[in-house]
Amino acid sequence: MSIKKDLLAVGHTALDYIITVDEFPKANNSAPMKTMKNLNGGAAANVAMVGAKLGMKTGLLSAVGCEFINSHYHKDMEKLGIDTDAMIISEDENTSTAFVMTNNNQDQISYFYWGAAKEFHDGVVPRDKLKEFKVVHLATGDPHFNCKSGIVAKEEERLVSFDPGQDLGMYSPKKLKEVISNSNILFGNHHEIKRIQDSLGVDINDLMDLGPEIVIKTCGKEGSFIYSIDEGKIEIDSIYRPAVDPTGAGDSFRSGFLSQFINGASLEESAKFASSVSSFVVEKQGCQTNMPSYDEAYNRMIDFY
Amino acid sequence: MSIKKDLLAVGHTALDYIITVDEFPKANNSAPMKTMKNLNGGAAANVAMVGAKLGMKTGLLSAVGCEFINSHYHKDMEKLGIDTDAMIISEDENTSTAFVMTNNNQDQISYFYWGAAKEFHDGVVPRDKLKEFKVVHLATGDPHFNCKSGIVAKEEERLVSFDPGQDLGMYSPKKLKEVISNSNILFGNHHEIKRIQDSLGVDINDLMDLGPEIVIKTCGKEGSFIYSIDEGKIEIDSIYRPAVDPTGAGDSFRSGFLSQFINGASLEESAKFASSVSSFVVEKQGCQTNMPSYDEAYNRMIDFY
Numbered sequence: 001m002s003i004k005k006d007l008l009a010v011g012h013t014a015l016d017y018i019i020t021v022d023e024f025p026k027a028n029n030s031a032p033m034k035t036m037k038n039l040n041g042g043a044a045a046n047v048a049m050v051g052a053k054l055g056m057k058t059g060l061l062s063a064v065g066c067e068f069i070n071s072h073y074h075k076d077m078e079k080l081g082i083d084t085d086a087m088i089i090s091e092d093e094n095t096s097t098a099f100v101m102t103n104n105n106q107d108q109i110s111y112f113y114w115g116a117a118k119e120f121h122d123g124v125v126p127r128d129k130l131k132e133f134k135v136v137h138l139a140t141g142d143p144h145f146n147c148k149s150g151i152v153a154k155e156e157e158r159l160v161s162f163d164p165g166q167d168l169g170m171y172s173p174k175k176l177k178e179v180i181s182n183s184n185i186l187f188g189n190h191h192e193i194k195r196i197q198d199s200l201g202v203d204i205n206d207l208m209d210l211g212p213e214i215v216i217k218t219c220g221k222e223g224s225f226i227y228s229i230d231e232g233k234i235e236i237d238s239i240y241r242p243a244v245d246p247t248g249a250g251d252s253f254r255s256g257f258l259s260q261f262i263n264g265a266s267l268e269e270s271a272k273f274a275s276s277v278s279s280f281v282v283e284k285q286g287c288q289t290n291m292p293s294y295d296e297a298y299n300r301m302i303d304f305y
Numbered sequence: 306m307s308i309k310k311d312l313l314a315v316g317h318t319a320l321d322y323i324i325t326v327d328e329f330p331k332a333n334n335s336a337p338m339k340t341m342k343n344l345n346g347g348a349a350a351n352v353a354m355v356g357a358k359l360g361m362k363t364g365l366l367s368a369v370g371c372e373f374i375n376s377h378y379h380k381d382m383e384k385l386g387i388d389t390d391a392m393i394i395s396e397d398e399n400t401s402t403a404f405v406m407t408n409n410n411q412d413q414i415s416y417f418y419w420g421a422a423k424e425f426h427d428g429v430v431p432r433d434k435l436k437e438f439k440v441v442h443l444a445t446g447d448p449h450f451n452c453k454s455g456i457v458a459k460e461e462e463r464l465v466s467f468d469p470g471q472d473l474g475m476y477s478p479k480k481l482k483e484v485i486s487n488s489n490i491l492f493g494n495h496h497e498i499k500r501i502q503d504s505l506g507v508d509i510n511d512l513m514d515l516g517p518e519i520v521i522k523t524c525g526k527e528g529s530f531i532y533s534i535d536e537g538k539i540e541i542d543s544i545y546r547p548a549v550d551p552t553g554a555g556d557s558f559r560s561g562f563l564s565q566f567i568n569g570a571s572l573e574e575s576a577k578f579a580s581s582v583s584s585f586v587v588e589k590q591g592c593q594t595n596m597p598s599y600d601e602a603y604n605r606m607i608d609f610y
Contacts, residue, residue, distance in 0.1 A: 028414070030416065038399055111338050
């Protein structure tokens, strides 16, 4: 049986409120917001959205509140043909939400709401849905659910990619090792890969011995490093663009990389394409505001490299 | 021509985020939200929703963002049959939003976003829509637009009620006097009525000479006072209920009062019914969470008085 769809992203769908104020209010005071933007976010949703925009058939497995259904965000997903059939819907809690307030000094305060994501914990991994996809990408989300999803995906011989991102602190070393052992590709920025190595007490080669054939370390404008059992270490320059907002760069890189890799591109080709994709995303505020089409990303890639 | 509908509320529709945290984050830190509730709010919307629940045919004239259309809030309005045809839709800004954060010490911080409400300023008053309603209620909103709406409603010989509420500081004395002169009923809590008198340098009788035949001063659990040219001063006890959240009590009182008054009830009967309506609303968190039906409000009223 041929596998019909490309990438299922597992993890957070979130709403991001990006707010500016003159100054933060003290206790028992209020502040007018100068600007408020309500942006689509959440690492798994970013990966699914960018991937769909690039032409992949993507799906999304997140835990969201019932207010999400038929929301504008949901409709944005439907417009790109994202399969959201397996979403976990919470009756009681709203979709994960972040408020990020910035004052005139460029200081930031943020508030995070886990909300519906708590439904992940006892969620059942939808094996039949996972089987529809070539890659299962485990993004920031619930460590326990990600772990279970990795096990099922590996049992079903799907390509498993894992990006614990800022959630690293939520994984015990044991849980982290377990998810990594079920992964084919491990993504992280340079801080995160170092933290994983420290946590498990391993070097890059030991890390690959645990499971993943490929470890990809992204270093922002310094480019990216790919470590693989077959090809050793490969270094790829980034396509530098003045970053208006770096949020979502990593997620879009992962999606860009996987979109090429599953279609037979080399590690180097996949990473160059990925760098091009993320160079678009950082040009505008928000993770899903400036997603390139395949042609846009391809053309910038061949212009640069 | 008979007038087919009852009450058009003019002013804010807003989204209220009610949040609890252990403590407020300092600059460049973040805090997890313990709870986050997304509640329907905005004074004009509260009046229209409570009125519709009580059986009135209500309409709403607010300036909202395009994300409002077909949102859950919009659907809640449609379920109650509220006429939202005349809503002003902003292409650029989101619907007015408030974040209210409370920490473990019960200190509060709030952030307010005016957003789409700025579209009121240059908005055209929809005369034909106003003519469909017996009462035009001017709630918190844009002073200039409220003033224009009052003029049109008076020209069309509609009953005009006015509740500047917490927006009082946005009215110049001249503007305040102009709106009041076009109003038949002026609502305010005891602080607000005093502030209006101070601002205009008038006593209650002078205030009525400016325009309104009826001035209604609500004093929370102390009850309410009605001043009218025909009947002098009437005092009504409140129906006391332990208040979980007093927000929205005033709006629901206004809606309850008008629902009876336009159908021929006396001032006293209307205020007793209004007190019953607001006694329901304060029992649950949020302005529209515990709106009574007509029968519920009526039964509690006759039990109490």
